[in-house]
Amino acid sequence: xxxxxxxxxxxxxxxxxxxxxxxxxxxxxxxxxxxxxxxxxxxxxxxxxxxxxxxxxxxxxxxxxxxxxxxxxxxxxxxxxxxxxxxxxxxxxxxxxxxxxxxxxxxxxxxxxxxxxxxxxxxxxxxxxxxxxxxxxxxxxxxxxxxxxxxxxxxxxxxxxxxxxxxxxxxxxxxxxxxxxxxxxxxxxxxxxxxxxxxxxxxxxxxxxxxxxxxxxxxxxxxxxxxxxxxxxxxxxxxxxxxxxxxxxxxxxxxxxxxxxxxxxxxxxxxxxxxxxxxxxxxxxxxxxxxxxxxx
Amino acid sequence: xxxxxxxxxxxxxxxxxxxxxxxxxxxxxxxxxxxxxxxxxxxxxxxxxxxxxxxxxxxxxxxxxxxxxxxxxxxxxxxxxxxxxxxxxxxxxxxxxxxxxxxxxxxxxxxxxxxxxxxxxxxxxxxxxxxxxxxxxxxxxxxxxxxxxxxxxxxxxxxxxxxxxxxxxxxxxxxxxxxxxxxxxxxxxxxxxxxxxxxxxxxxxxxxxxxxxxxxxxxxxxxxxxxxxxxxxxxxxxxxxxxxxxxxxxxxxxxxxxxxxxxxxxxxxxxxxxxxxxxxxxxxxxxxxxxxxxxxxxxxxxxxxxxxxxxxxxxxxxxxxxxxxxxxxxxxxxxxxxxxxxxxxxxxxxxxxxxxxx
Amino acid sequence: xxxxxxxxxxxxxxxxxxxxxxxxxxxxxxxxxxxxxxxxxxxxxxxxxxxxxxxxxxxxxxxxxxxxxxxxxxxxxxxxxxxxxxxxxxxxxxxxxxxxxxxxxxxxxxxxxxxxxxxxxxxxxxxxxxxxxxxxxxxxxxxxxxxxxxxxxxxxxxxxxxxxxxxxxxxxxxxxxxxxxxxxxxxxxxxxxxxxxxxxxxxxxxxxxxxxxxxxxxxxxxxxxxxxxxxxxxxxxxxxxxxxxxxxxxxxxxxxxxxxxxxxxxxxxxxxxxxxxxxxxxxxxxxxxxxxxxxxxxxxxxxxxxxxxxxxxxxxxxxxxxxxxxxxxxxxxxxx
Numbered sequence: 001x002x003x004x005x006x007x008x009x010x011x012x013x014x015x016x017x018x019x020x021x022x023x024x025x026x027x028x029x030x031x032x033x034x035x036x037x038x039x040x041x042x043x044x045x046x047x048x049x050x051x052x053x054x055x056x057x058x059x060x061x062x063x064x065x066x067x068x069x070x071x072x073x074x075x076x077x078x079x080x081x082x083x084x085x086x087x088x089x090x091x092x093x094x095x096x097x098x099x100x101x102x103x104x105x106x107x108x109x110x111x112x113x114x115x116x117x118x119x120x121x122x123x124x125x126x127x128x129x130x131x132x133x134x135x136x137x138x139x140x141x142x143x144x145x146x147x148x149x150x151x152x153x154x155x156x157x158x159x160x161x162x163x164x165x166x167x168x169x170x171x172x173x174x175x176x177x178x179x180x181x182x183x184x185x186x187x188x189x190x191x192x193x194x195x196x197x198x199x200x201x202x203x204x205x206x207x208x209x210x211x212x213x214x215x216x217x218x219x220x221x222x223x224x225x226x227x228x229x230x231x232x233x234x235x236x237x238x239x240x241x242x243x244x245x246x247x248x249x250x251x252x253x254x255x256x257x258x259x260x261x262x263x264x265x266x267x268x269x270x271x272x273x274x275x276x277x278x279x280x281x282x283x284x285x286x287x288x289x290x291x292x293x294x295x296x
Numbered sequence: 297x298x299x300x301x302x303x304x305x306x307x308x309x310x311x312x313x314x315x316x317x318x319x320x321x322x323x324x325x326x327x328x329x330x331x332x333x334x335x336x337x338x339x340x341x342x343x344x345x346x347x348x349x350x351x352x353x354x355x356x357x358x359x360x361x362x363x364x365x366x367x368x369x370x371x372x373x374x375x376x377x378x379x380x381x382x383x384x385x386x387x388x389x390x391x392x393x394x395x396x397x398x399x400x401x402x403x404x405x406x407x408x409x410x411x412x413x414x415x416x417x418x419x420x421x422x423x424x425x426x427x428x429x430x431x432x433x434x435x436x437x438x439x440x441x442x443x444x445x446x447x448x449x450x451x452x453x454x455x456x457x458x459x460x461x462x463x464x465x466x467x468x469x470x471x472x473x474x475x476x477x478x479x480x481x482x483x484x485x486x487x488x489x490x491x492x493x494x495x496x497x498x499x500x501x502x503x504x505x506x507x508x509x510x511x512x513x514x515x516x517x518x519x520x521x522x523x524x525x526x527x528x529x530x531x532x533x534x535x536x537x538x539x540x541x542x543x544x545x546x547x548x549x550x551x552x553x554x555x556x557x558x559x560x561x562x563x564x565x566x567x568x569x570x571x572x573x574x575x576x577x578x579x580x581x582x583x584x585x586x587x588x589x590x591x592x593x594x595x596x597x598x599x600x601x602x603x604x605x606x607x608x609x610x611x612x613x614x615x616x617x618x619x620x621x622x623x624x625x626x627x628x629x630x631x632x633x634x635x636x637x638x639x640x641x642x643x644x645x646x647x648x649x650x651x652x653x654x
Numbered sequence: 655x656x657x658x659x660x661x662x663x664x665x666x667x668x669x670x671x672x673x674x675x676x677x678x679x680x681x682x683x684x685x686x687x688x689x690x691x692x693x694x695x696x697x698x699x700x701x702x703x704x705x706x707x708x709x710x711x712x713x714x715x716x717x718x719x720x721x722x723x724x725x726x727x728x729x730x731x732x733x734x735x736x737x738x739x740x741x742x743x744x745x746x747x748x749x750x751x752x753x754x755x756x757x758x759x760x761x762x763x764x765x766x767x768x769x770x771x772x773x774x775x776x777x778x779x780x781x782x783x784x785x786x787x788x789x790x791x792x793x794x795x796x797x798x799x800x801x802x803x804x805x806x807x808x809x810x811x812x813x814x815x816x817x818x819x820x821x822x823x824x825x826x827x828x829x830x831x832x833x834x835x836x837x838x839x840x841x842x843x844x845x846x847x848x849x850x851x852x853x854x855x856x857x858x859x860x861x862x863x864x865x866x867x868x869x870x871x872x873x874x875x876x877x878x879x880x881x882x883x884x885x886x887x888x889x890x891x892x893x894x895x896x897x898x899x900x901x902x903x904x905x906x907x908x909x910x911x912x913x914x915x916x917x918x919x920x921x922x923x924x925x926x927x928x929x930x931x932x933x934x935x936x937x938x939x940x941x942x943x944x945x946x947x948x949x950x951x952x953x954x955x956x957x958x959x960x961x962x963x964x965x966x967x968x969x970x971x972x973x974x975x976x977x978x979x980x981x982x983x984x985x986x987x988x989x990x
Contacts, residue, residue: 029821106711114928123956150718214819218947245821258809
């Protein structure tokens with residue numbers, strides 16, 4: 001029993017240290033966003049201020065970068081989710097012998113450093129657009145969307161694939177059998193089934209795109225996103241405005257996570273209620289009085 | 297009137313594996329037709345061939361007299377009820393039932409009307425707005441039937457739809473299915489490995505084994521007049537004893553077996569000298585007396601079930617033979633360990649050629 | 655250069671074409687059963703699938719990588735001479751990495767070579783460190799935490815997960831810089847007279863890297879351990895196995911794919927990290943990725959940059975293969 005207490009105590013210490021390590025730096029940074037000195041500091045706390053948030057909003061480059069980042073995020077979602085969906089469907093249909101090769105190709109971007117993806121994207125498209133006379137395509141935003149799409153599509157594919165593997169193909173067959181055309185089967189049966197995964201994939205794609213730096217810094221060319229502006233600012237010098245930005249992002253994340261949690265709980269509740277209804281119907285059936293079916 | 301479904305020399309192979317071998321069959325309009333066989337016998341493949349999910353490697357499928365070659369599953373006048381029902385979980389009950397009409401472009405009000413009628417027919421008028429996950433197993437079953445019937449198919453295909461239900465409900469649904477079929481009057485093609493289901497519901501049964509249709513006939517003929525050893529042993533309980541025919545005449549023959557000579561009917565006219573099997577149903581075996589064919593053995597297990605008593609006995613060769621004794625016939629029930637003398641009448645024994653593969 | 659690009663585009667397309675033709679042939683021979691691709695999906699959906707996957711696989715993944723390989727073997731030329739007679743295959747970019755000169759092999763390019771091996775070595779250490787830090791928590795979450803606590807823990811983990819890499823590095827800068835919180839606390843407590851230069855001696859960088867990719871380790875571990883049947887642990891405990899034995903011979907073998915995938919991710923991210931070295935590195939900091947960056951945007955020598963990127967990619971591939979070998983896994987088991 002004594003061993004149990006020691007174990008428990010040491011585990012609690014470990015847990016405390018872990019989260020101190022994980023959240024401490026963020027907390028410190030957050031506090032510095034509300035402190036008056038020019039340099040991000042926590043202690044001594046010289047006075048509460050919201051000025052740094054104002055600075056943030058009036059920082060033209062930062063705001064421009066933010067707009068570009070949001071724009072790129074939306075485009076990446078629009079490109080990566082459909083590609084990930086197609087990639088997942090093809091994965092379930094491809095002949096077994098070709099599957100390993102296909103998997104290697106489409107998953108490789110996940111295991112490739114982001115800088116390399118950014119580099120290879122600009123290297124290829126610079127030549128390709130020159131050669132094909134589509135120089136207008138060689139643009140920071142287009143390059144960034146393409147570069148990010150390589151690995152974000154793979155994330156999307158893995159998310160969608162996980163759900164697709166639980167799909168019951170007989171539902172597709174049932175729809176076909178009832179007279180649906182192939183596009184109808186896809187729209188009415190497969191897509192609704194995949195909807196939760198598509199939603200998760202879209203959220204993940206947007207967030208991954210928004211926070212990406214390594215690929216973007218190469219592929220954005222002369223343009224700028226929030227992360228590249230941020231990197232520039234951080235290198236120039238440290239100001240609490242950057243802490244303020246972090247506070248803002250953490251706040252949005254927390255809000256998002258909480259909304260997600262609430263939605264999930266509601267959905268769980270709904271599923272539980274349905275199961276209860278079904279169980280009740282089942283009971284009625286077994287109590288020996290099945291409802292007369294053929295009411296003629 | 298053209299046959300509902302005709303199969304002509306249908307073969308289905310997957311690589312080297314022959315799933316269906318040379319199926320020839322005519323199913324009449326309005327018939328309740330069953331395919332009966334163990335799992336892996338090719339019956340589901342055959343059903344999927346009829347509904348166009350599998351293309352026959354060779355042969356022709358005709359529905360309503362029309363060759364179905366190249367006609368996809370969404371264009372055939374068939375509707376399939378899947379083993380797992382395959383109801384759409386993201387649609388309500390009403391949307392499920394109306395789906396076939398929706399993709400056919402039937403206007404909404406007409407569709408709603410029809411769905412409402414079908415909901416009444418399956419006794420779920422209040423359940424249209426529910427999701428499938430809120431229904432019981434039996435209710436889901438009925439929704440699947442209504443969904444298939446909504447498109448007014450000329451043939452309804454059912455792939456073991458009752459296998460997921462428990463026994464009591466299954467028996468109830470048998471009667472219900474049969475009633476629905478009588479009412480709508482279309483052809484039902486039913487797949488099952490459960491001989492009870494096949495015998496109680498069907499007008500005719502095709503017994504399948506290893507990709508081959510072994511026998512087609514009504515329940516009684518399949519049970520009483522099996523034409524192959526497989527049918528004899530798969531449909532109903534049966535005892536098979538091997539031996540060599542010593543004499544054959546006038547539709548009967550006598551088989552020399554390790555437990556003595558046994559006489560039975562010889563419908564296929566096997567000649568003397570042939571290796572053969574004699575099949576005797578458990579209920580045809582009688583205790584004691586002095587019937588023409590008889591043998592002895594030791595009772596191993598006696599199960600009393602009221603109207604009937606099951607006895608398992610072991611004969612000299614070690615083979616186990618089962619008997620079903622009617623409640624009235626047995627004055628004194630045998631006890632395990634008793635030596636029993638049993639026999640049967642010639643008309644209750646059936647001689648069939650031994651299959652080459654065994 | 656255009657000749658190179660033609661090759662780059664033509665080769666994979668040719669390979670794909672040959673594969674498609676082969677499968678056609680096999681289908682005709684009856685070796686492949688079942689409906690064809692367009693028969694199974696219909697024309698419209700089939701077309702969408704083929705175009706989307708084709709564009710992704712070729713134009714976004716394979717062709718850029720090949721173009722980079724091609725470029726890395728070419729000399730740096732002004733645009734006017736590209737595709738001209740001087741545009742030939744050469745090893746000069748790799749020679750530069752090793753010897754610091756495109757022609758001479760007299761002296762080793764210690765600065766870059768050291769940076770490369772230091773990056774790889776430190777990344778391996780960070781990977782192991784993160785595995786050690788995360789394993790107990792992952793095990794606790796997956797096997798013994800009550801549901802309510804699990805949700806809170808997951809939430810606490812997810813929030814920092816989505817904080818930008820640069821901001822995470824920045825947080826460490828706030829913490830560790832000479833005027834930062836830690837130094838002020840230490841000095842205020844009388845423990846120090848002068849601030850410690852955490853950033854100048856790279857302690858800040860290494861901590862920042864470990865910190866930044868901590869969560870890349872914990873989620874794969876958690877997922878893998880979660881699928882282990884709790885009864886297996888109970889059974890081992892009943893048989894009297896000590897706790898370390900249970901972990902070494904029951905939990906870890908089961909969690910192999912998760913461990914491998916977490917390690918691969920952390921290594922790859924840390925070896926390829928750009929933000930942390932930029933933000934937390936001192937003036938003398940050696941890290942390979944910023945050197946690659948400088949080849950492109952300081953030296954404007956793209957072929958050389960491509961060669962450097964390939965060297966980094968090569969190291970990552972070797973690491974992934976080594977991990978797969980060590981754990982006897984296939985790629986499909988770790989990339990999930």
